[in-house]
Amino acid sequence: MGTRLKVLRAFKALHRTRMDVFKEDDRALTAARFKINEEYRKNKEETSEENINKMIKMSSDVESILRLNVIQAEHLSQETIQLRPRKSLLLENVPYCDQPRTKS
Template identity: 45%
Template sequence: MKIFSGDERALTAARLKINEEFNKNKHVKEEDAIKAMIKLAEDVERELRTQVIQAREIKPGVFEAKVNEDTVMLDNVPFDEHAVIENSPKSRRSCCQSESKSK
């Protein structure tokens, strides 16, 4: 309800998915399987709570984002064109997969 507040379409879709998963697994009786499904549900809830934001267009090309206290906020590092490695054979590094194969 908190994550999709005010978005009836998203709330309906979430309710349908939750009910579908419950009905699909309501026959499960093994304690370990039930604990694993509860852990998955908690992980999904945490991911939604911390990673999903709501945004709406308030005028053409301008959006308003709705975040909450649980939303993960990362530093936005501006692009620096001088940080790009030049395209010359000397400056090219092999990819990490190539490096690990040679070890």
């Protein structure tokens, strides 16, 4: 696969993840779009294959961190924050229990 295609795929993956992670948050969507585009524009003249591959790897790592570690939260009041985790983050729901588990 050509380098240009790899860069384009990484760019699109970041934007798809941005749309999912910051869904319904226009301010965060705009800021993330601006930052992604700014970083790609800043490096568009890079010709070193090694540097380009490092940047593609970094882009992939950032996309993964956004997808796996960012949860939306909304301030509802001075003392209340509502979390909006994405379904892809809800892998296992284990009820909290104060008592330690006993071995069976």
